[in-house]
Amino acid sequence: MNRILLFAGLQEKAGQESIDLEAAGKTVEEIKQEVGQQYQLERLHEAMTAVNEEYAANDYKVADGDVIAFIPPVSGG
Numbered sequence: 561m562n563r564i565l566l567f568a569g570l571q572e573k574a575g576q577e578s579i580d581l582e583a584a585g586k587t588v589e590e591i592k593q594e595v596g597q598q599y600q601l602e603r604l605h606e607a608m609t610a611v612n613e614e615y616a617a618n619d620y621k622v623a624d625g626d627v628i629a630f631i632p633p634v635s636g637g
Contacts, residue, residue, distance in 0.1 A: 562622060564595060565629040570607065574599040584624040588616055591628060607632045 562583040571577050579599075583591050588609045596604035607630040609616050622628060 562625065563627045564591070565627065567629065567631050568634070570601055570604065570630055570632050573601055583622045583626070583628065586622055587618065588620045588622065588628070589618040591622065592618070592630070595630075603632070604630060 562581055564579040564581055564583070566574050566577055566579070579595065581591070581595070586594075588611070592604050592607070592609070595601065609618070609620075610629040610631065611620060611622060611626050613627075613629075616628075
């Protein structure tokens, strides 16, 4: 089992700060697609991803127990 952490606007849109998901063996990109469709997060593909507090590329394969964080781009000034 894996924990997916959502931040900022992603958290607001999904209505929760974390999701538990069986994601072992999937790539970050596959997880983004699955979570994006399930929670209607159309812009999830733009988010930076961290796995176990280290930035990870979209082709990174997730292991059982990994914690994945999706961090959307920040704007403002």
